[in-house]
Amino acid sequence: MSKVKYYYDPDTLSYRKIEPKKSRKYRNIFLFLLASAIFGFLGLMILLNTDLFNTPRELSLAREVKNYELQFELINRKLEQMEQVLANIEDRDNNIYRLYFEANPIPPEQRRAGFGGVNRYKSLEGFNNSEMIIATAKRVDIIQKQMAIQSKSLDEVTKLAAEKEKLLAAIPAIQPIRNEELTRMASGYGWRSDPFTKARKMHWGMDFTAPKGTPIYASGDGKVIRADNNSSGYGKHIRIDHGYGYMTLYGHLSRYNVKKWQRVKRGDLIGFVGSTGRSEAPHLHYEVWKDDERINPINFYYGSLTAEEFENMLKFANQENQSLD
Missing domain, CATH: 1.20.5 (Single alpha-helices involved in coiled-coils or other helix-helix interfaces)
Structure with missing residues (x-):
């Protein structure tokens, strides 16, 4: 009142x-x-x-939203770890694998390219947490695309590795006569004195002196394309096509251990030393061809000689003496 x-x-x-x-x-x-x-x-x-005045359902929905936000945070942490691992794989792919196999690296803009055109995330718009959901969805899509590109790249590297392995197996890389069975390396590649005319002429291979019947081995994987005595001067001889432009010739054999079109591996026994054809004494005349050009075989013994043995061979090969054919 x-x-x-x-x-x-x-x-x-x-x-x-x-x-x-x-x-x-x-x-x-x-x-x-x-x-x-x-x-x-x-x-x-x-x-x-x-x-205070929320219904039980509203409280339950609020808890679910909080839980979803937590789950999205955990997912993004895992995505970050995946991105780091993927980046490491991409770095090794570009700077080790592809570099080793002489393949062009994949540019970063190709690996991390986005998605143009239609809005892929329109259905996720209009919600309270749309920004977070869309960002996570984009991140997942980009990682999936990067993984697809990386998977394709590794498939290519696998093929390159298989091809490289075939190439390394095919290149002539061993001496066709073992050192313990070799009398001496009689003559090398270069200008030499002809044993019959005594004139100075080009000797296109290397002569390995060894007793008649000494085993001769294929210096690389390939296919026998000739095993006959129909080539002037070589007598009984074998030619092996190694692919990749390489071919080897083994001349003056006494007999064969392979047939035409037979496939051989490096180190397979293909024939035996003789003195057939234009030959002064039992020996193996060995030639290496690359892209239809004869090249010095001295550069193709890294698979069977030590450094000291190679140095001795190089010294004898460079002597301008008389060849045996």
């Missing part, structure tokens, strides 16, 4: 009751209602942002 206020009237020498103005009364009522509305609104906002 509001207090009644009085004032002293000196004219009447009495106390008179103070009557409040109506405008002030209405103003007080308005201010009270306004303050009540403001405090009521603030209280409602506070209550709406707390779990």
Whole structure:
């Protein structure tokens, strides 16, 4: 109950009751209602942002959203680890594997190219966490594309490795007569004195002196394309096509151990030393051809000679002596 206020009237020498103005009364009522509305609104906002008046279903959904956000965070951490591992594989692929096999590296812009054209993530738009979901989806798609490119690259490297292995097996790489069965290296590649005319002429191969019947071995994998005595001067001889432009010739044999079109491996016994054809004594005349040009065989013994043995052979091969054919 509001207090009644009085004032002293000196004219009447009495106390008179103070009557409040109506405008002030209405103003007080308005201010009270306004303050009540403001405090009521603030209280409602506070209550709406707390779990006090949420239904059990709303609380359950809120927990699920929090759980999904946590799961997305864990997924992105795993994606980051995958990106690091993939980047390491890509680096080795470009700078080791492809470099070794002389293949062009895959440029980064090709490995990390995005997806143009239609918006692939339109269905994920319009949600509270759309930005997070779309970013994760893009990350997954890019990793999948990088993995597809890397898988294709490794398939190519595997083929290159298989081809390189075939090439290394095919290149002539061993001496066709074993050192322990060799009398001496009689003559090398280059200008030599002809044993019959004594004239100086080009000797296109290397002569290995050995007793008649000494085994002769294929210096690389390949296919026998000739095993006959129908070539002038070589007598009984064998020619092996190794592929990749390489061919080897083995001349003046006493007999064969292979037939035409037979496939051989490096180290297979193919024939025996003789002195058939234009030959002065039992020996093997050995030639190496590359792209239909005869080249010095001295560069193709890395698979069977030690450094010391190769140095000795090089010394004898460079002597301008008389050849045996």
